[in-house]
Amino acid sequence: MVITNAKYIQEFENGNISVRATLDGVEMFVPTDTANRHYAEILKQVADGTITIAEAD
Amino acid sequence: MAVVINGSGTVTGLAVGGLPDGTVDEGTLATDSVTAAKIPASLENTFVSGRKNLIINGGFDVWQRGTSFSESDNYSADRWTDENSGASITITQQSFTLGQTDVSNNPKYYLRWAVTTGNDNSRITQKIENVSTFAGETVTLSYWAKHSSGTLPTGIKTALRQNFGSGGSPSSVVYTYGSTITLTSSWQKFTQTFTVPSINGKTLGTNNNNSLDVSLGWQDGTETAAYTIDFANVQLEKGSTATDFEHRSYGEELVLCQRYFEKLGNPDGVSGNVFFGITSATNATSARGPRIDFKVTKRATPTIALTGSLYYLSGPTWQSTAGWETTTQFIFGSQTTTGGVAGTAYTLSTTSGAGNYITADAEL
Numbered sequence: 001m002v003i004t005n006a007k008y009i010q011e012f013e014n015g016n017i018s019v020r021a022t023l024d025g026v027e028m029f030v031p032t033d034t035a036n037r038h039y040a041e042i043l044k045q046v047a048d049g050t051i052t053i054a055e056a057d
Numbered sequence: 058m059a060v061v062i063n064g065s066g067t068v069t070g071l072a073v074g075g076l077p078d079g080t081v082d083e084g085t086l087a088t089d090s091v092t093a094a095k096i097p098a099s100l101e102n103t104f105v106s107g108r109k110n111l112i113i114n115g116g117f118d119v120w121q122r123g124t125s126f127s128e129s130d131n132y133s134a135d136r137w138t139d140e141n142s143g144a145s146i147t148i149t150q151q152s153f154t155l156g157q158t159d160v161s162n163n164p165k166y167y168l169r170w171a172v173t174t175g176n177d178n179s180r181i182t183q184k185i186e187n188v189s190t191f192a193g194e195t196v197t198l199s200y201w202a203k204h205s206s207g208t209l210p211t212g213i214k215t216a217l218r219q220n221f222g223s224g225g226s227p228s229s230v231v232y233t234y235g236s237t238i239t240l241t242s243s244w245q246k247f248t249q250t251f252t253v254p255s256i257n258g259k260t261l262g263t264n265n266n267n268s269l270d271v272s273l274g275w276q277d278g279t280e281t282a283a284y285t286i287d288f289a290n291v292q293l294e295k296g297s298t299a300t301d302f303e304h305r306s307y308g309e310e311l312v313l314c315q316r317y318f319e320k321l322g323n324p325d326g327v328s329g330n331v332f333f334g335i336t337s338a339t340n341a342t343s344a345r346g347p348r349i350d351f352k353v354t355k356r357a358t359p360t361i362a363l364t365g366s367l368y369y370l371s372g373p374t375w376q377s378t379a380g381w382e383t384t385t386q387f388i389f390g391s392q393t394t395t396g397g398v399a400g401t402a403y404t405l406s407t408t409s410g411a412g413n414y415i416t417a418d419a420e421l
Contacts, residue, residue, distance in 0.1 A: 001130075009390060011381045018361075018379055024129070028362045029379030029390075035265040035357035037420060040223055 010056035110303040115291040124150035135314035144179035167289035180275040184421040188267035193255040199299035204240040207284030212277025218270040222262030248299040315353035322414035338397030346389020355419035365413030372403035
């Protein structure tokens, strides 16, 4: 899975709630839930050094 | 006249005319004296109650994502994903001719698995939630298939995969392979009985994503030639007998699929605006979007994706889609909008068009 443009989204008092990223060419909003297959893949690619997640604005 | 035999010996050679009513009752037969082997196949379905098919969308009736895919390890028909291992795959929905009798139980659709460039270990898979499913038990997989075109590779088989998930230090996956099958250009029903290995002593990952995976069309060889296989009516059930395919209504099947994937907004592709709800601006540059309840509680917090465009009717500019969410609902993200008027209500809508919808994906 090709992941680009990963950036955290912050929501009011809830902190980083999701990651906005382009996965295989499609923009997606991926929740920070490790049971979510996309977030698990994002974490794997971060651990592998393939991608980084930018901080929220 | 009644003949009473009072003893423990064996009586042979008696010609018995019909037994009178009430002769054989629950007291006559010893406990467990009638085994499954003595139940005729024609009656077996009579004794199966409740849900027997663990495969969701085994009849390939639900296609929320579309009906034609050039795939790369992704989902196509609901709950079905290809694992192509370097192969190139096209998956399409195909319709049976009305009234056909080649495949029993009158299925409406089948899945066409077109391998344009073959490779070993490519297959189509359904991941059944929870690796403890059928662990240590005997199960039977049944499905209909035919060779539609091209040159088949040397071996096509089925397989079960016990996946203990990710996160932490889960046990390695366990494969249980079925026999190689011989496909022809005619529809055939294939059955494969498996003994699913016990999971005693295994360790689950911490990400709550373990599963029992069922794969069809598993290419054994490394040939790269193109070929096409059609699949219909897939069923995985407990026991060593393949019973008739379990019929579920489209509505039932759709709800089962929506635990893993749901299309909101304009699921039927009808052109027009879809109104998601009303929200109000906090100030000129901020507004929390409306809340959307999923039709079905999701397996995990889902990934949200927008196809098409959203906008506030006569309001500030829409800037993002997903915000806070759970397995039951999500709230469109809090916005850094421009032109909002504090306290003013705005309606969030899709622009007009058939391709405007939101998806919630909680697949394994």
